[in-house]
Amino acid sequence: xxxxxxxxxxxxxxxxxxxxxxxxxxxxxxxxxxxxxxxxxxxxxxxxxxxxxxxxxxxxxxxxxxxxxxxxxxxxxxxxxxxxxxxxxxxxxxxxxxxxxxxxxxxxxxxxxxxxxxxxxxxxxxxxxxxxxxxxxxxxxxxxxxxxxxxxxxxxxxxxxxxxxxxxxxxxxxxxxxxxxxxxxxxxxxxxxxxxxxxxxxxxxxxxxxxxxxxxxxxxxxxxxxxxxxxxxxxxxxxxxxxxxxxxxxxxxxxxxxxxxxxxxxxxxxxxxxxxxxxxxxxxxxx
Numbered sequence: 001x002x003x004x005x006x007x008x009x010x011x012x013x014x015x016x017x018x019x020x021x022x023x024x025x026x027x028x029x030x031x032x033x034x035x036x037x038x039x040x041x042x043x044x045x046x047x048x049x050x051x052x053x054x055x056x057x058x059x060x061x062x063x064x065x066x067x068x069x070x071x072x073x074x075x076x077x078x079x080x081x082x083x084x085x086x087x088x089x090x091x092x093x094x095x096x097x098x099x100x101x102x103x104x105x106x107x108x109x110x111x112x113x114x115x116x117x118x119x120x121x122x123x124x125x126x127x128x129x130x131x132x133x134x135x136x137x138x139x140x141x142x143x144x145x146x147x148x149x150x151x152x153x154x155x156x157x158x159x160x161x162x163x164x165x166x167x168x169x170x171x172x173x174x175x176x177x178x179x180x181x182x183x184x185x186x187x188x189x190x191x192x193x194x195x196x197x198x199x200x201x202x203x204x205x206x207x208x209x210x211x212x213x214x215x216x217x218x219x220x221x222x223x224x225x226x227x228x229x230x231x232x233x234x235x236x237x238x239x240x241x242x243x244x245x246x247x248x249x250x251x252x253x254x255x256x257x258x259x260x261x262x263x264x265x266x267x268x269x270x271x272x273x274x275x276x277x278x279x280x281x282x283x284x285x286x287x
Contacts, residue, residue: 013144018060033102043100047089047283053083055082062093064110078091115152118155120278121156121157124271129259132267135258137149137271137275141276169204187215187221190205205224223246229249231264247266247268
């Protein structure tokens with residue numbers, strides 16, 4: 001993924017997160033660095049990955065240091081979206097030794113998690129093979145981190161689903177039931193209400209059964225989410241849909257199932273594990 005193709009980060013929110021992270025770690029000061037390190041020592045350090053990964057979050061890590069001292073020098077050796085091997089240097093930071101040590105853990109916490117998400121995403125993207133199916137993220141993100149985590153998904157080659165509740169209508173069975181729209185034509189009526197209320201938003205309908213796929217396609221939904229369907233049911237859903245809506249497979253998705261689902265021909269596979277179950281990448285800051 002080229003860095004220029006990545007989504008824009010919500011820097012207002014990211015800056016708030018960095019401020020909060022530094023605040024909870026530093027409070028009255030880095031006692032160890034103040035006690036042990038002479039005040040005016042200048043040093044240099046490198047971020048080095050200890051395992052294969054996809055880079056994501058360099059600018060976030062850089063900002064952590066600049067928050068504490070805007071005279072810090074930062075040089076990136078790679079860019080977000082690059083695939084790195086163990087031992088690769090990601091960036092070099094130079095400045096006051098106390099500041100570098102104070103910022104170290106917070107910067108690594110951001111960088112390690114975001115690289116973990118990007119790396120996990122790449123594994124799923126590679127699993128779809130030579131098909132047109134795209135891997136989607138979900139709203140199952142760390143509270144407050146959505147902009148960051150969806151950015152990392154894009155760095156790993158994935159595609160962002162809706163950002164929040166505001167940028168796409170997603171009609172689930174609970175919506176229909178609570179609105180008193182259950183029963184015959186409930187999906188059709190829900191889609192119409194959505195079009196009337198938000199004419200500029202795309203509409204997606206969750207379908208648990210093949211009959212709901214048919215109704216959603218006939219109602220003119222832009223997307224149909226195939227919820228916890230078997231591969232055989234997905235094949236039937238494609239036949240029923242006849243290319244009218246984009247189809248998204250969701251629920252019970254494992255990386256082992258990805259190749260077979262992609263070969264069926266759905267447009268998207270959404271995976272909550274991209275953001276809710278990732279392992280942080282082993283990255284160190286070498287002084």
